[in-house]
Amino acid sequence: MNSLALALTIAPVVRGFTAMLIAGAAFPLCGVMVLRLDLIPMRYMLMHGVILGGAISLALSLPLVPVTAAVNLLLVFLLLALSKDKSSGFGPGSAAAMVVSMALASLIIHKSGVNANSTLNLLWGSPFALRNADIAALAVLAVFLVVYITLNMRTLLAVFYNREVARSLGINVEFHYTVMVSLIALVVALAMKLLGALLIDALLVLPVLTAARFLAVWNRGTGVTKLFIVSSAAGFCISAAGFVLAVIFDLPPSASVSLAAGVLYILFSFGGKK
Amino acid sequence: MTVQEGWKEPLPDGVTLRVFCGDTLIFSSAGKWLMPLFELEDFMLTYDGSRENLSAHDTAVGKAAAVIMVRLGIIRIHANLASELAEKYIAALNEMHGGNCIELQADRKVPELICATEKQLAPMGDSDEMYRILRQRAKLVRGVDVVVEHLTCRYGSLRDLSFALPAGGSLLVIGENGTGKTTLLRFLTGNLQPEHGHIRIDGKNPRALTPRTVCYVPQQQDSALFPLSVEEVVGLGIRQGTHGVRELVLHAMQRTGCTALRGRSYTSLSGGEKQRVSIARCIAQEAKVLLLDEPTSALDDGSRSMVADILRSLSVREIPTIITVTHDMELVKQLGWHALTIGEAA
Numbered sequence: 001m002n003s004l005a006l007a008l009t010i011a012p013v014v015r016g017f018t019a020m021l022i023a024g025a026a027f028p029l030c031g032v033m034v035l036r037l038d039l040i041p042m043r044y045m046l047m048h049g050v051i052l053g054g055a056i057s058l059a060l061s062l063p064l065v066p067v068t069a070a071v072n073l074l075l076v077f078l079l080l081a082l083s084k085d086k087s088s089g090f091g092p093g094s095a096a097a098m099v100v101s102m103a104l105a106s107l108i109i110h111k112s113g114v115n116a117n118s119t120l121n122l123l124w125g126s127p128f129a130l131r132n133a134d135i136a137a138l139a140v141l142a143v144f145l146v147v148y149i150t151l152n153m154r155t156l157l158a159v160f161y162n163r164e165v166a167r168s169l170g171i172n173v174e175f176h177y178t179v180m181v182s183l184i185a186l187v188v189a190l191a192m193k194l195l196g197a198l199l200i201d202a203l204l205v206l207p208v209l210t211a212a213r214f215l216a217v218w219n220r221g222t223g224v225t226k227l228f229i230v231s232s233a234a235g236f237c238i239s240a241a242g243f244v245l246a247v248i249f250d251l252p253p254s255a256s257v258s259l260a261a262g263v264l265y266i267l268f269s270f271g272g273k274k
Numbered sequence: 275m276t277v278q279e280g281w282k283e284p285l286p287d288g289v290t291l292r293v294f295c296g297d298t299l300i301f302s303s304a305g306k307w308l309m310p311l312f313e314l315e316d317f318m319l320t321y322d323g324s325r326e327n328l329s330a331h332d333t334a335v336g337k338a339a340a341v342i343m344v345r346l347g348i349i350r351i352h353a354n355l356a357s358e359l360a361e362k363y364i365a366a367l368n369e370m371h372g373g374n375c376i377e378l379q380a381d382r383k384v385p386e387l388i389c390a391t392e393k394q395l396a397p398m399g400d401s402d403e404m405y406r407i408l409r410q411r412a413k414l415v416r417g418v419d420v421v422v423e424h425l426t427c428r429y430g431s432l433r434d435l436s437f438a439l440p441a442g443g444s445l446l447v448i449g450e451n452g453t454g455k456t457t458l459l460r461f462l463t464g465n466l467q468p469e470h471g472h473i474r475i476d477g478k479n480p481r482a483l484t485p486r487t488v489c490y491v492p493q494q495q496d497s498a499l500f501p502l503s504v505e506e507v508v509g510l511g512i513r514q515g516t517h518g519v520r521e522l523v524l525h526a527m528q529r530t531g532c533t534a535l536r537g538r539s540y541t542s543l544s545g546g547e548k549q550r551v552s553i554a555r556c557i558a559q560e561a562k563v564l565l566l567d568e569p570t571s572a573l574d575d576g577s578r579s580m581v582a583d584i585l586r587s588l589s590v591r592e593i594p595t596i597i598t599v600t601h602d603m604e605l606v607k608q609l610g611w612h613a614l615t616i617g618e619a620a
Contacts, residue, residue, distance in 0.1 A: 151514070154509065155514060157502055157506050160502065161502055161510060164463065164465045165491075167463065169511055170483065170486060171485070171500040175486060221503070222501055224500060224501075224503075
């Protein structure tokens with residue numbers, strides 16, 4: 001406990017802790033969108049987009065987060081354009097974009113002489129490496145996410161339920177879809193610096209799965225509104241617990257947060273009334 | 275002691291309808307045609323006094339007025355002028371219920387009132403259908419008119435389809451699989467834009483309608499891993515920021531008899547339960563046009579009858595414009611609505 005108190009007097013640790021709490025509460029909201037809209041392939045593609053963004057950032061000595069965010073946004077807009085009027089959704093386009101992203105990243109690393117290991121370090125993030133600007137961007141994104149979801153909850157439910165039904169209600173489905181995939185792209189870009197590309201799911205998807213298990217196994221109700229709330233609470237607890245454990249036991253925070261997410265999911269899966 | 279019988283006393287100047295509960299005057303109107311009776315119907319929605327022993331004095335009582343008065347529970351009617359059609363209608367009801375439950379007195383009788391409404395209702399016997407027509411004529415329906423002109427789709431078999439449905443009308447579109455029934459609904463919901471032909475709902479292109487005018491109930495609905503709850507589905511069509519959402523949802527669920535499904539996830543419901551919830555969604559939305567795609571597909575006989583009952587009840591109470599596509603001939607028989615067959619071989 002003393003080590004925790006001591007650590008919390010160090011600026012990078014405080015910044016990291018703040019970022020983890022914000023991300024823990026906000027990112028699962030995007031995870032609900034990913035799972036409800038069946039965007040798992042797109043999420044994988046965005047993780048590869050992060051590698052491409054990282055390569056560009058290193059090659060051109062540009063700040064990492066804005067570049068990866070821009071690359072991810074470009075990729076989702078490309079996907080939206082490619083999947084227009086197609087019933088196959090984002091799957092095939094995501095697969096193609098994933099391969100092309102990695103190919104481009106490889107070319108950039110080769111041609112610019114960037115150390116490949118530096119780029120691959122992006123696979124393992126660190127909340128201690130965050131700057132104040134990163135935390136400000138994270139806070140703005142989190143507030144936007146919460147406000148957007150709160151103000152448009154019923155609209156989002158209609159889009160989740162059935163897009164043709166939503167369109168018949170006069171909802172601009174394409175607009176909300178674009179907003180949601182853009183938010184996911186930005187969240188993945190930011191999560192990469194926090195947890196690394198490989199462990200993004202610890203805050204994006206696992207809290208949602210944990211919340212769903214909790215609601216189902218412990219008979220705590222149904223519905224997507226509840227899923228949003230419980231996922232956010234689960235994400236907050238996971239990131240807080242994971243970060244504290246990392247500081248106390250001197251572990252990599254991304255690994256301990258991911259482990260906390262996994263353990264909580266397993267606990268809720270086995271416990272309960274059913 | 276002489277009992278005062280206000281319902282038999284002459285109407286004051288300008289007054290066309292007076293209604294009494296016992297000897298207490300509870301409602302009076304100077305409106306024309308059937309409007310006083312529709313005003314009375316609105317009044318009765320909030321009237322919390324006794325509904326027994328209701329009597330009325332009307333200037334003229336034809337079959338139409340008799341239909342509405344009986345629905346409102348009026349058991350004694352005095353008319354300055356009554357038609358024999360109205361008298362026959364009430365006599366038939368009395369015979370059905372075994373006694374003189376409803377009394378009609380008139381200062382003067384004529385074979386029938388000289389008006390289009392009386393003519394239209396003359397051959398009819400179904401009280402619900404007559405009532406629906408009366409509300410349509412009075413433009414007191416939730417629905418809006420739907421016009422389809424020369425609609426042709428390059429794929430499927432929709433060719434030069436035209437029909438017009440008045441506000442509050444009900445239509446069954448029948449045809450085998452692959453004849454373009456669902457495509458027609460996708461045009462009506464604005465999900466598809468016609469290349470040939472026109473669609474007008476309330477005089478507008480479906481894509482230019484006021485949001486939430488249409489309630490579409492497709493065949494394939496929520497099937498995702500993390501489903502919406504029943505309450506969320508029913509509340510989908512309610513505008514964000516509306517007050518009393520919970521009450522609206524509950525009322526709609528009561529209307530279709532699905533309050534017991536509260537707290538369940540939508541995907542856990544049976545086919546029949548899903549239809550109840552989906553129609554409750556249309557009620558909560560206060561939709562002006564209902565578009566239902568095969569509402570009885572894969573339902574057993576009991577669930578089919580339940581869906582038919584709810585749709586019939588909607589067509590008489592809220593009276594939206596309803597278009598149901600189906601190839602279920604039993605449903606067509608049960609609803610008895612006008613049917614339009616599409617996709618027949620030329």
